[in-house]
Amino acid sequence: MPTATNQYWSMDFPHDQLAGGRKFRVLTVIDQWSRESVLLEANFAPTGQNVVDALETLSRNRGLPRSPRSRR
Numbered sequence: 001m002p003t004a005t006n007q008y009w010s011m012d013f014p015h016d017q018l019a020g021g022r023k024f025r026v027l028t029v030i031d032q033w034s035r036e037s038v039l040l041e042a043n044f045a046p047t048g049q050n051v052v053d054a055l056e057t058l059s060r061n062r063g064l065p066r067s068p069r070s071r072r
Contacts, residue, residue: 002032002033003033004033005031005033005034005036006031006033006062006063006064006065006066007032007033007065007066007067008031008032008033008065008066008067008069009029009030009031009032009038009065009067009069010029010030010032010069011027011028011029011030011069012027012028012030013025013026013027013028013046014026014028022044023044024042024043024044025042025043025044025046026040026041026042026043027039027040027041027042027043027046027050027051027054028040029055029058031065032069038058038062039054039055039058041054
């Protein structure tokens with residue numbers, strides 16, 4: 001169990017679609033202790049490189065957690 005911020009982050013890719021039918025996904029990263037949303041990155045066709053770029057930018061601005069977790 002986390003006891004402070006930046007120890008554990010959870011990542012997920014919820015998805016939805018616009019009224020016109022175009023689908024999109026959002027990379028969400030949540031700090032498990034504070035429940036702060038530390039990253040929301042929306043994209044119509046996210047690639048692995050998009051995810052890497054977003055997480056690298058986040059790490060430069062905030063640092064890295066002790067452990068990231070992702071939902072399946």
